[in-house]
Amino acid sequence: MEKLSHYDEAGEARMVDVSAKAATRRQAEASAFVAMSARALAALPHNPKGNPLEVARIAGIQAAKRTAELIPMCHPLPLTHVDVHTEVADGGIAIRAAAATTAQTGVEMEALTAAAVAALTVYDMCKAADKAIVIREVRLERKTGGKSGDWVRRP
Numbered sequence: 001m002e003k004l005s006h007y008d009e010a011g012e013a014r015m016v017d018v019s020a021k022a023a024t025r026r027q028a029e030a031s032a033f034v035a036m037s038a039r040a041l042a043a044l045p046h047n048p049k050g051n052p053l054e055v056a057r058i059a060g061i062q063a064a065k066r067t068a069e070l071i072p073m074c075h076p077l078p079l080t081h082v083d084v085h086t087e088v089a090d091g092g093i094a095i096r097a098a099a100a101t102t103a104q105t106g107v108e109m110e111a112l113t114a115a116a117v118a119a120l121t122v123y124d125m126c127k128a129a130d131k132a133i134v135i136r137e138v139r140l141e142r143k144t145g146g147k148s149g150d151w152v153r154r155p
Contacts, residue, residue, distance in 0.1 A: 015073045018104040026145035027100045030111035032119040032138040035092040040130035044088065052125035053086040053093065060084035060118030064099050064110040074109050077101045082110070084118050093122050096141075106146045112138065 044052055061082045068076040081100040086093055097114035099107040119135045126133060142152045 013073065015075070016105075018075060021104040021147075023102050023104050024145050025100070025102050026106045026143070027098065028106060028108040028111040028143040029096065029098045029141045030108070030115040030139060031097070031141050032095040032115040033089075033092055033136050034095065034119050034122045034126075035134045035136060036126060037130045037132065040126050040133065041088060041092070043129045044126070047125055047129075049125050052122050053088075055125060056086050056093075056095070056118040056121040057084045059121040060095070060097050060114035063117035064097065064114040067110045067113045070113060071109055075103075075105050077103050077105070077107060077110065079107070079110060082114060084114050086118065086122070093119075095119055095122075106143060108140055108143050111143075112140060 049055070061084055063070075064082040064084075065079060068074045079099060079101050081098070083098045085096045087095075095115050095118045097111045097118065099110040099114060101107050101110075116135075116138050119138065123133050123135060140151075140153065142150075144150045
């Protein structure tokens with residue numbers, strides 16, 4: 001197993017020094033799924049709090065921009081693009097989040113944070129209709145750029 005980069009020689013957590021790395025274009029896409037009852041899905045258009053999918057989209061975008069405040073060892077990044085897409089699917093809400101930057105480190109955490117917070121927002125806005133909502137499959141789908149190159153999740 002490779003040495004984990006967020007630990008120093010003494011085993012202490014640390015923020016990785018990326019100052020010697022070249023800034024390159026980096027992109028990442030993540031997803032999440034919010035499973036809920038058919039009754040809760042049918043109630044989406046009538047939610048008194050507003051449109052849960054649109055609020056979740058905006059929450060995900062905001063969250064991506066604040067990732068370094070939430071995840072202790074993440075570097076603050078100059079995001080050049082964030083997009084969150086929500087869609088009613090069989091059994092719940094499918095969420096896709098994308099982030100991009102030109103920087104010295106990648107945007108996987110920003111994409112994952114956007115997807116996770118969008119999913120939490122759907123939960124928050126729909127919990128009155130279904131207490132059994134489950135957030136699942138928060139995962140990286142693909143990333144490009146950086147020293148490790150491109151990566152795509154295999155089905």
